[in-house]
Each structure stands twice: as C-alpha cells, then as structure tokens.
Amino acid sequence: xxxxxxxxxxxxxxxxxxxxxxxxxxxxxxxxxxxxxxxxxxxxxxxxxxxxxxxxxxxxxxxxxxxxxxxxxxxxxxxxxxxxxxxxxxxxxxxxxxxxxxxxxxxxxxxxxxxxxxxxxxxxxxxxxxxxxxxxxxxxxxxxxxxxxxxxxxxxxxxxxxxxxxxxxxxxxxxxxxxxxxxxxxxxxxxxxxxxxxxxxxxxxxxxxxxxxxxxxxxxxxxxxxxxxxxxxxxxxxxxxxxxxxxxxxxxxxxxxxxxxxxxxxxxxxxxxxxxxxxxx
Numbered sequence: 368x369x370x371x372x373x374x375x376x377x378x379x380x381x382x383x384x385x386x387x388x389x390x391x392x393x394x395x396x397x398x399x400x401x402x403x404x405x406x407x408x409x410x411x412x413x414x415x416x417x418x419x420x421x422x423x424x425x426x427x428x429x430x431x432x433x434x435x436x437x438x439x440x441x442x443x444x445x446x447x448x449x450x451x452x453x454x455x456x457x458x459x460x461x462x463x464x465x466x467x468x469x470x471x472x473x474x475x476x477x478x479x480x481x482x483x484x485x486x487x488x489x490x491x492x493x494x495x496x497x498x499x500x501x502x503x504x505x506x507x508x509x510x511x512x513x514x515x516x517x518x519x520x521x522x523x524x525x526x527x528x529x530x531x532x533x534x535x536x537x538x539x540x541x542x543x544x545x546x547x548x549x550x551x552x553x554x555x556x557x558x559x560x561x562x563x564x565x566x567x568x569x570x571x572x573x574x575x576x577x578x579x580x581x582x583x584x585x586x587x588x589x590x591x592x593x594x595x596x597x598x599x600x601x602x603x604x605x606x607x608x609x610x611x612x613x614x615x616x617x618x619x620x621x622x623x624x625x626x627x628x629x630x631x632x633x634x635x636x637x638x639x640x641x642x643x644x645x646x647x648x
Contacts, residue, residue: 436464437602441523446549449516456512460504469499484575502570510562521547524602539599563591
C-alpha cells in the first residue's frame with residue numbers, strides 16, 4: 368500500500384512539474400522568434416533610405432564646390448552682382464575647358480582646312496587657336512558680364528537634381544533659351560542667344576576676308592549655339608562625373624562664403640552622465 372501511494376505521489380508530482388517545464392521551454396523558444404521577426408526586415412528597410420540620403424548628401428557637397436573646369440556652375444542660389452559677374456567672365460576666360468575646346472576646335476578646323484586663309488603648319492594652327500580663344504573670350508564677356516548685367520540675367524548654370532535622364536537632357540537643352548533672372552524667376556536667355564552673334568560679328572575684324580560675310584557669320588553663330596548646347600549637357604552631368612571619379616575627396620571646398628550649418632545640441636545619456644559632463648567641460 369505504501370509503495371502504491373508513493374508511486375501515485377511521484378506520478379502526480381511529475382504531472383505537475385512536466386507542464387511547467389514544457390511551458391518554460393516553449394516560452395524560451397518563442398522569445399527569440401518574436402525578436403528576430405521584426406528585427407530582420409527593419410535592418411533591411413533602414414539601409415535604403417540611408418543610401419539615398421548619402422547619395423543626395425554627396426551630390427549637394429559636390430555642387431557646393433566651385434568648379435575649376437566649369438566656373439559657371441552655380442554653387443549657391445544667391446544672385447550675382449556686377450562685380451561677381453565680371454569675376455565669372457574672368458574665371459571662364461582662364462578655365463581649362465576654354466583652352467581645351469579652342470585647341471580641339473583648331474585642330475579639327477586645320478584637318479578639314481577650314482579658314483584656308485590661315486594656311487597650314489604650326490603657323491596656321493596658331494592663328495586658328497588664337498582666333499578661337501578670342502571669339503570664346505568675347506562670347507564670355509558679352510554673355511557672362513555685359514548683357515547679363517544690362518538685362519539682369521543670371522549667367523550661371525543651375526544643375527537640376529530632379530527627374531531621370533530624359534528630364535535632365537531636356538532641361539539642359541532648354542537652358543539655351545531659358546535662364547534665371549536676378550530676381551530668381553525664369554526669363555528668356557537673351558545673353559545666351561545674343562552674345563554668340565555679337566562675338567562672331569566682332570570676329571570679322573580679325574578673321575580672313577572670305578569669312579567676313581553675313582552668311583559665314585550666321586553659319587559660325589549656329590555652330591557656336593550648338594557648341595553651347597553640348598556644353599550644357601556636360602555641365603548638367605559634370606557634378607555626377609566629378610563625384611564618381613572621386614575628385615571631390617582630394618580637392619577641398621573653395622566656397623568660402625558658405626557657412627556650415629550648426630550641429631544639433633547633444634543630449635546627455637542617462638546611463639553615462641560622466642560622458643556628458645566631460646563633453647561640456
């Protein structure tokens with residue numbers, strides 16, 4: 368009888384302990400699942416906005432640096448005064464793109480024997496190179512300084528950061544006829560359309576006699592408008608190319624007028640008050 372009672376007591380004790388033990392095991396198995404399910408997708412979702420924010424931030428930082436190749440790319444939305452427009456004309460006159468396009472254009476003209484009055488050889492190439500530089504410089508003087516100051520137009524190129532490839536190409540092409548005024552509004556790009564014609568008309572004073580005709584002047588004017596259009600496409604994507612090549616990492620920002628945004632105040636951590644006091648001291 369005593370053995371039977373002991374067996375029944377042990378069995379009852381097992382029936383009481385086993386469910387509790389099983390419940391603890393099930394709870395321990397369910398807890399990591401409950402923690403792992405929401406944590407895994409959240410980590411993946413946080414990477415995408417962080418990558419887009421880094422891409423946008425790097426583009427903005429690149430645009431804030433004054434370009435040596437294209438000094439007319441705007442680095443801030445503030446309007447330009449007469450002195451800054453004249454400085455922009457000087458910067459354009461000594462920009463590398465100014466000399467590269469003149470050298471390449473002169474080489475192409477000599478290869479196809481354009482401007483035959485200049486002849487061939489180094490002498491002919493030097494004359495073509497000099498006339499190309501003179502025409503480009505006068506184009507910048509009329510467009511970036513004189514006409515922009517008289518008509519209150521902003522001669523800079525403002526890169527758009529919205530839309531895809533087609534939108535940005537259409538935007539770059541439209542900058543030939545549309546530009547920003549000194550008031551920040553959109554207006555007709557009279558300096559961009561008139562200055563090439565004035566530059567080519569002035570070029571008739573030093574080009575060969577056969578080039579000093581109305582037909583040849585307007586022909587050169589059309590070629591210069593096409594060159595300016597192609598240059599706008601390169602200006603539009605130049606910050607992207609500049610950032611992709613990693614040049615912005617080795618060239619410091621030269622925009623001394625811009626002031627960095629103030630950093631947000633740091634909130635002391637309740638678990639480590641000694642660190643907050645060390646930062647304040």
